[in-house]
Amino acid sequence: MIRSITKPKSKEEIDTLLKGLNRIFIIGCGTCVTLTRTGGAPEVAAMKEALLESGKLVTGHVVVPVACDNLTSEILNEEMEKIEQADVLLIMTCAFGVQTVSSQLKRMVVPALDTLFIGKETAYGQFNEICTQCGTCIIGETGGICPVTNCHKGLVNGPCGGTNQGKCEIDNNKDCAWTLIYNRLTELGRLDSMRKLQGPRNFLGEPTPGKYQISKS
Amino acid sequence: MISSFKKSLDSGKFIVTCEVAPPKGINLEKTAHHIDLLKDKVDAMNLTDHQSSVMRYPSLGGALMVKEMGGEPILQMTCRDRNRLALQGDLLFAASRGINNVLCLTGDSVMLGDHKTAKGVFDLDSSQLLAAIRILEKGKDLGGNDLDGSPVFCAGAIVTPEANPIEPQLIKFEKKIEAGAEFIQTQAVYDLVRLKTFMEYARQFPVKILAGILLLTSAPMARFMNKNIAGVNVPQTLIDEISQAPKGGAIVKGIEIAGRMIRTIHTEKICDGVHIMAIGKEELVPDIMAAADLTS
Ligand code: SF4
Numbered sequence: 001m002i003r004s005i006t007k008p009k010s011k012e013e014i015d016t017l018l019k020g021l022n023r024i025f026i027i028g029c030g031t032c033v034t035l036t037r038t039g040g041a042p043e044v045a046a047m048k049e050a051l052l053e054s055g056k057l058v059t060g061h062v063v064v065p066v067a068c069d070n071l072t073s074e075i076l077n078e079e080m081e082k083i084e085q086a087d088v089l090l091i092m093t094c095a096f097g098v099q100t101v102s103s104q105l106k107r108m109v110v111p112a113l114d115t116l117f118i119g120k121e122t123a124y125g126q127f128n129e130i131c132t133q134c135g136t137c138i139i140g141e142t143g144g145i146c147p148v149t150n151c152h153k154g155l156v157n158g159p160c161g162g163t164n165q166g167k168c169e170i171d172n173n174k175d176c177a178w179t180l181i182y183n184r185l186t187e188l189g190r191l192d193s194m195r196k197l198q199g200p201r202n203f204l205g206e207p208t209p210g211k212y213q214i215s216k217s
Numbered sequence: 218m219i220s221s222f223k224k225s226l227d228s229g230k231f232i233v234t235c236e237v238a239p240p241k242g243i244n245l246e247k248t249a250h251h252i253d254l255l256k257d258k259v260d261a262m263n264l265t266d267h268q269s270s271v272m273r274y275p276s277l278g279g280a281l282m283v284k285e286m287g288g289e290p291i292l293q294m295t296c297r298d299r300n301r302l303a304l305q306g307d308l309l310f311a312a313s314r315g316i317n318n319v320l321c322l323t324g325d326s327v328m329l330g331d332h333k334t335a336k337g338v339f340d341l342d343s344s345q346l347l348a349a350i351r352i353l354e355k356g357k358d359l360g361g362n363d364l365d366g367s368p369v370f371c372a373g374a375i376v377t378p379e380a381n382p383i384e385p386q387l388i389k390f391e392k393k394i395e396a397g398a399e400f401i402q403t404q405a406v407y408d409l410v411r412l413k414t415f416m417e418y419a420r421q422f423p424v425k426i427l428a429g430i431l432l433l434t435s436a437p438m439a440r441f442m443n444k445n446i447a448g449v450n451v452p453q454t455l456i457d458e459i460s461q462a463p464k465g466g467a468i469v470k471g472i473e474i475a476g477r478m479i480r481t482i483h484t485e486k487i488c489d490g491v492h493i494m495a496i497g498k499e500e501l502v503p504d505i506m507a508a509a510d511l512t513s
C-alpha cells in the first residue's frame with residue numbers, strides 16, 4: 001500500500017513556528033504517520049509532554065483515523081470547544097492532512113512533520129520512494145524499474161559517470177538505478193530497450209498543480 | 218567554422234588536451250597564467266564547469282578568455298545547472314564567439330559540492346545534449362523552431378573505461394556516439410592493460426579517444442582517489458612507487474609516472490591522444506609532456 005512518508009521537524013524549527021502561540025491543540029493521524037511512528041498516539045502524547053515542559057498550554061489533542069479524508073472535519077467538530085480555545089493547531093500528520101484540516105477549519109496550522117515522499121514499506125520499518133508520479137510513465141522500457149525516481153538525477157539514457165560498484169554517487173547504500181535496470185533487462189532478454197537513445201523527457205505531462213476530472217460523457 | 222581542434226583530430230596526429238579550472242571569484246590572474254603557459258603547447262584546453270558541483274567562474278567565461286588569448290578552448294557543459302533553454306542559448310553564444318568545441322557531461326550531483334541544497338536540473342542528460350548540438354547545427358532548436366544562423370561544433374563526451382560494472386557504461390558510451398560525439402576524453406586511467414582491452418572494443422566506433430591522465434601527487438592522494446572517485450583504480454604498484462620516492466619527491470615521481478604512461482600510449486598507438494588533468498597544478502603540464510618526450 002502506498003504511504004505518505006514523514007519525518008519530525010527539529011525541535012528548534014517547531015519552537016520558532018510556535019513563537020508567541022501559547023495555547024495549542026495537537027492533531028495526529030491513525031494511518032501513515034502511525035506506521036512511520038511520527039504522528040500516532042504515542043508521538044502525540046510525547047509532543048504534549050514536550051510542549052507542557054516548555055511552558056505551553058495544550059488545550060487538547062486527538063488522533064483522527066485518516067487525516068486526509070474529507071470526513072476529518074466531522075471528527076474535529078466533536079473537539080471544537082478545545083480547538084476554539086487554541087491559538088494554533090499543531091498537526092502531526094503528513095502535509096495532505098495538514099492542508100485538509102487547514103482548508104476545513106480555516107485556522108492557523110503548524111506542521112510538526114516534514115513530508116518526504118509517497119512511498120511503500122519495502123522491509124520492516126523501511127520505506128522507499130519508487131514513483132514520483134511524473135505524468136509520463138516510461139517504465140515499459142526500463143524493465144518496470146523507474147529511473148525517474150530511482151536514479152538520483154532522473155536520467156533516462158543509462159548511468160552517469162558517478163556510478164560505482166553498482167551504487168549511486170550520492171550514497172554507497174543506494175543502488176544505482178541503472179545497474180538495477182541493466183540487470184533486470186538482461187534477465188528479461190530486453191537490453192535493446194536500454195540501447196535506444198531516448199529524447200528529452202516531457203516534464204509537463206501534467207503541469208503542477210496536477211488536476212484530473214473524470215469526463216462526464 | 219571548423220575548429221582548429223577538429224582539424225587536429227582529423228589530422229591523425231597524437232592529440233594533447235589539458236584542463237584549466239576557472240577561479241572561485243573574479244581574480245583571473247592564475248587562470249590567465251595557466252592559459253598563457255599552455256595555449257601553444259596543447260591542441261586544446263578544457264574549461265571545467267563548476268567541477269564537482271563547486272560554484273566558480275563559468276566555463277563559458279574561461280573559454281572566452283582562452284579564445285581571446287589565442288588558445289583553443291573546449292567548453293565543458295554539464296546538464297546539472299541549466300535546462301534545455303539555457304543550454305541551447307549558451308551554445309549559441311559560444312558559437313557566436315568562436316568557441317566551437319564542447320564536452321558534454323551529465324554533471325555531478327549538487328550534493329557533492331558546496332551548494333548542497335540547490336536544485337539539480339538534469340532536464341537533459343549528456344547524450345541528449347550531444348543530440349541537441351547536432352540539431353542546432355541543422356538550423357533547428359529542440360522545440361523544432363528555425364534558427365536564424367546555425368552554429369557548428371566539434372562535440373565530445375566522456376567514458377569511464379574502468380567502471381564496474383562496465384556493461385551499462387558501454388551502452389551509454391555507444392549512445393553518446395550515436396548522438397554525435399566526435400571525441401571522447403576518458404576518466405583517469407592507470408592500468409594500460411585494461412585500457413588496451415577497452416580500446417580493442419572502442420576502435421570499432423568512428424570516434425577519437427583521448428586517454429585521461431591524472432597527475433598523482435602523493436600516495437595518500439592516490440589512495441583517496443581509489444576510495445572516493447568512481448571508476449578510478451590506481452594499482453598498488455604505482456602507489457608503492459610513489460611512496461618510495463625520496464622526501465619531497467612525490468610530485469617528481471608523479472610527473473615521471475604520467476610521462477611514462479603517455480609515452481607508452483603514444484608509441485604503442487593505444488589511443489588517439491591524451492587528456493592531461495593536473496588538478497590545480499596546471500603549470501606542471503609542460504613537465505609532464507617533456508617527461509613523455511612530447512614536443513608541442
Ligand atoms: S516513470 Fe516513474 S515517476 Fe513516472 S509515473 Fe512511471 S514510475 Fe512514476
Ligand code: SF4
Pocket residue numbers: 150151152153154155158159160161162163164167168169170175176177178179
Ligand atoms: S549513480 Fe546511478 S542512480 Fe546515481 S545518479 Fe548516477 S546513474 Fe543515477
